[in-house]
Amino acid sequence: MSLAGKKVLVTGAAGFIGSHLTQQLLAAGAHVRAFVRYNSMNSRGFLDKLPLEQRKEIEVVTGDLRDAHAVREAVRGTDIVFHLGALISIPYSYLHPTEVVETNVFGTLNILQAVRQEDVGRLVHTSTSEVYGTAQYVPIDEHHPLQGQSPYAASKIAADKIVESFHRSYQTPVVTVRPFNAYGPRQSMRAVIPTIINQALNGSEIVLGNLNVTRDFTFVEDTARAFICAAVSDEALGEVVNIGSGREITIERLVQTILRLVGRSLPVRVEPLRLRPEKSEVRRLLANNDKAANVLRWQPTVPLEEGLLRTIEWIRENQHVYRWDQYVT
Numbered sequence: 001m002s003l004a005g006k007k008v009l010v011t012g013a014a015g016f017i018g019s020h021l022t023q024q025l026l027a028a029g030a031h032v033r034a035f036v037r038y039n040s041m042n043s044r045g046f047l048d049k050l051p052l053e054q055r056k057e058i059e060v061v062t063g064d065l066r067d068a069h070a071v072r073e074a075v076r077g078t079d080i081v082f083h084l085g086a087l088i089s090i091p092y093s094y095l096h097p098t099e100v101v102e103t104n105v106f107g108t109l110n111i112l113q114a115v116r117q118e119d120v121g122r123l124v125h126t127s128t129s130e131v132y133g134t135a136q137y138v139p140i141d142e143h144h145p146l147q148g149q150s151p152y153a154a155s156k157i158a159a160d161k162i163v164e165s166f167h168r169s170y171q172t173p174v175v176t177v178r179p180f181n182a183y184g185p186r187q188s189m190r191a192v193i194p195t196i197i198n199q200a201l202n203g204s205e206i207v208l209g210n211l212n213v214t215r216d217f218t219f220v221e222d223t224a225r226a227f228i229c230a231a232v233s234d235e236a237l238g239e240v241v242n243i244g245s246g247r248e249i250t251i252e253r254l255v256q257t258i259l260r261l262v263g264r265s266l267p268v269r270v271e272p273l274r275l276r277p278e279k280s281e282v283r284r285l286l287a288n289n290d291k292a293a294n295v296l297r298w299q300p301t302v303p304l305e306e307g308l309l310r311t312i313e314w315i316r317e318n319q320h321v322y323r324w325d326q327y328v329t
Contacts, residue, residue: 001231001232001234002028002029002232003025003028003029003030003080003228003231003232004028004029004030005029005030005031006030006031006079006080007030007031007033007077007078007079007080008025008030008031008032008033008078008079008080008081008082008231009033009034009035009074009075009078009080009081009082010022010025010032010033010034010035010082010084011035011065011074011081011082011083011084011085011111012035012083012084012085012086012126013032013034013035013036013045013047013058013060013084014034014036014037014043014044014045014046014047015045015046015084015085016046016182016184016186016187016188016220017084017126017179017182017220017223017224017227018034018046018082018084018085019045019046019047019049019050019186020184020186020220020221020223020224021082021084021224021227021228022034022047022050022058023050023054023224024221024224024225024228025082025228026054026057026058028228030080031057031059032057032058032059033058033059033060033061033074033078034047034058034059034060034061035061035062035063035065035071035074035085036060036061036062036063037062037063037064037065037085038062038063038064044060046186047060049186061073061074064107065085065103065106065107065108065110065111066102066103066106066107066110067110068110068113068114071107071110071111071113071114072110072113072114072117072118074114075111075114075115075118075120076114076118077118078118078120079120079121079122080120080121080122080123080124080231081111081115081120081122081123081124082124082126082227082231083108083111083123083124083125083126084126084227085103085107086103086104086107086126086156086159087099087100087103087104087152087155088128088152088190089152089190090130090150090152090153090276090280091190092152093150093151093152093155094150094151094277094280097151097155100151100152100155101151101154101155101158103155104152104155104156104158104159105155105158105159105162108125108159108162108163109162111123111125112162112163112166112172112174115172115174116166116170116172120173121173122173122174122175122231122237123163123172123173123174123175124174124175124177124227124230124231125159125160125163125174125175125176125177126176126177126179126227127156127159127160127176127177127178127179127240128153128156128178128179129178129179129180129181129216129242129244129285129287130149130150130152130153130156130282131146131147131148131153131156131157131160131178132144132145132146132147132282132285133145133146133147133148133149133153133282134147134149134281134282134283134284135283135284135285135286138248138284138286139246139286139287139288139289140242140285140286140287140288141242141288141290141291142178142239142240142241142242142288142291146160149279149280149281149282150276150280160176160240163176164176164240167237167238168238173237174237174238175230175231175233175236175237175238175239175241176239176240176241177226177227177230177240177241177243178240178241178242178243179218179223179226179243179244180215180216180217180218180242180243180244180245180285180287181215181216181217181218181244181285182217182218182219182220182223183217183218183219183220183307183308183311184219184220184221184307184310184311184314185220185310185311185314185315185318186220186314187220187311188328189322189323189324189326189328190328192208192215192251192254193217193254193258193308193311194311194315194322195208195328196208196254196255196258197258197262197308197311197312197315198315198322198324199266199324200258200259200262200264200266201262201312201315201316201319201324202319202324202325203266203324203325204266205266205267205268205269206255206259206266206267206268206269207268207269207270207271207274208251208255208268208269208270208271208274209270209271209274209275209276210251210270210275210276210281210283211250211251211252211255211268211270212250212251212252212283213250213251213281213282213283213284214248214249214250214251214283214284214285214286215248215249215251215254215285216244216245216246216247216248216285216286216287217245217247217249217254217304217307218243218244218245218300219300219301219302219306219307219310221302222300222301222302223243225298226241226243226292226296226298229292229296229297229298230296233295233296233297235295236295236296239291239295241291241292241295241296242287242288242289242291242292243287243289243292243298244285244286244287244288244289244300245287245289245300245304246286246287246288246289246300247286247304248284248285248286249304252268255268257304257305257308258308258312261305261308261309261312262312271327273327274327
């Protein structure tokens with residue numbers, strides 16, 4: 001199936017992955033409607049940073065995922081919905097679990113209801129590797145048990161299961177993509193790679209939380225491409241598919257890699273404020289991406305060091321976006 005001429009909705013389009021996905025959809029010839037959370041500054045997030053010719057092609061609608069009417073109006077007339085909108089910060093979920101559940105769970109329910117009512121041809125729903133918790137075995141395949149080790153993770157498990165229920169109960173045409181740790185240009189400092197890079201470029205030390213955990217990092221352009229693969233694959237209907245590199249790295253080794261790439265040597269300090277509660281820490285993530293290769297015909301193409309270099313270059317050129325000396329939750 002070609003996306004050329006298709007009318008698509010992207011929730012969370014103003015965000016990190018969403019803005020990259022929007023660009024790839026435009027390049028594929030799709031007509032993109034972007035659902036952006038209303039704010040009095042009329043900011044469209046990273047969509048405002050796209051080239052003018054791309055911005056002119058995007059239909060932006062504002063609202064809140066918790067507003068069923070706003071969601072249905074946004075969904076109306078579309079062929080495919082990419083649902084990326086969510087509150088994704090784990091530290092924030094410790095502080096405000098109610099808002100996180102309302103947005104991630106009830107927001108997803110509103111999307112599902114609208115997709116069903118408007119007879120949309122495909123919903124691509126965004127999960128997260130956080131739903132697995134600490135790996136009970138590696139590499140983690142899609143049959144791995146789910147474990148809510150943070151309110152955020154629990155909210156995404158609930159959303160994923162509601163999506164599954166709509167497919168089983170109403171034959172809603174859904175695909176759930178489960179990204180591991182996406183990284184790249186435009187990512188905020190709530191994520192570890194931009195945090196390390198900004199401190200490496202500007203600071204006198206690297207200040208982080210747990211250095212011994214491992215993560216599976218995938219470059220954002222590869223991640224966004226997986227969403228498009230999920231939208232066009234008939235084999236993927238009703239499936240959950242991991243999107244990861246199939247490689248893991250400790251945060252400690254990641255720090256040393258980034259310091260080498262920026263040409264600096266700095267001390268590394270663990271800040272207790274940045275540590276998760278002991279039973280909430282996800283200690284190991286490593287994706288089995290065989291299903292993505294077989295069902296989506298997707299594989300990552302950008303090696304970690306190449307992706308880090310591209311990310312470092314972007315952050316160097318966009319320092320105004322960051323408050324590098326502040327801890328961002």
